[in-house]
Amino acid sequence: MNQSDLFAANPDPLDIELPGGALRYWPRLIAAPSAEQWLAVLMEQVAWEQSDIVIAGRRLKIPRLNAWYGDAGADYQYSGRQFKAISWLPVLLEIRKVVEAAVGHNFNSALLNLYRDGRDSVDWHSDDEPELGENPLIASLSLGAVRPFQLRHKTRKELSMRTLELEPGSLLLMSGALQHHWRHRLPKLATVVGPRVNVTFRNVVYSQPKSAVVG
Numbered sequence: 388m389n390q391s392d393l394f395a396a397n398p399d400p401l402d403i404e405l406p407g408g409a410l411r412y413w414p415r416l417i418a419a420p421s422a423e424q425w426l427a428v429l430m431e432q433v434a435w436e437q438s439d440i441v442i443a444g445r446r447l448k449i450p451r452l453n454a455w456y457g458d459a460g461a462d463y464q465y466s467g468r469q470f471k472a473i474s475w476l477p478v479l480l481e482i483r484k485v486v487e488a489a490v491g492h493n494f495n496s497a498l499l500n501l502y503r504d505g506r507d508s509v510d511w512h513s514d515d516e517p518e519l520g521e522n523p524l525i526a527s528l529s530l531g532a533v534r535p536f537q538l539r540h541k542t543r544k545e546l547s548m549r550t551l552e553l554e555p556g557s558l559l560l561m562s563g564a565l566q567h568h569w570r571h572r573l574p575k576l577a578t579v580v581g582p583r584v585n586v587t588f589r590n591v592v593y594s595q596p597k598s599a600v601v602g
């Protein structure tokens with residue numbers, strides 16, 4: 388694929404200032420043909436799994452499929468589970484190159500999510516695992532169905548919830564202290580929607596053995 392074909396006509400980002408955090412949004416970083424092709428390849432080639440998490444001592448299946456890819460050693464833990472990085476697929480290296488060029492930063496890993504339909508979701512959370520460092524830089528590429536992405540301040544209830552409709556081919560960059568002050572989610576939808584794949588590039592800044600690894 389020709390590199391220039393990957394970019395849409397207007398790759399300029401929008402800066403969205405939030406109290407205590409920064410968001411940068413490229414509505415159409417990737418042109419539609421590449422976005423559609425990548426969606427199909429990722430749905431087929433990624434080692435999708437329905438992970439479970441432990442909440443209040445109970446093991447539950449998460450309402451989406453996911454997978455963790457990255458450089459050797461870029462492992463990741465949350466809710467008592469360790470995710471060993473799978474080596475990059477060629478398509479992920481291609482996507483990473485485009486995302487790194489836009490953001491001006493390198494990433495050593497990516498968490499992929501597959502929302503099979505509107506019943507799949509991710510609940511309120513911050514991407515604040517210690518592996519991601521003090522102020523994580525998270526670049527989130529969307530492919531497939533448009534889904535609302537919502538942000539809510541952790542303590543300042545007077546601040547209204549923000550909603551961004553994440554378009555296919557768009558990139559959302561979360562940076563600064565955003566993860567300290569805001570939570571985000573991708574809610575379930577009552578309407579019929581097709582699949583959406585989200586590739587969130589991250590940087591695992593240290594990787595050390597931990598003793599209490601479950602499962």
Ligand SMILES: O=C(O)CCC(=O)C(=O)O
Pocket residue numbers: 498500509514527536553571572573585587
């Ligand atoms: O699907 C999205 O846009 C958000 C995913 C997310 O927040 C995460 O994987 O941590």
Ligand SMILES: [Mn+2]
Pocket residue numbers: 512513514571
């Ligand atoms: Mn997140």
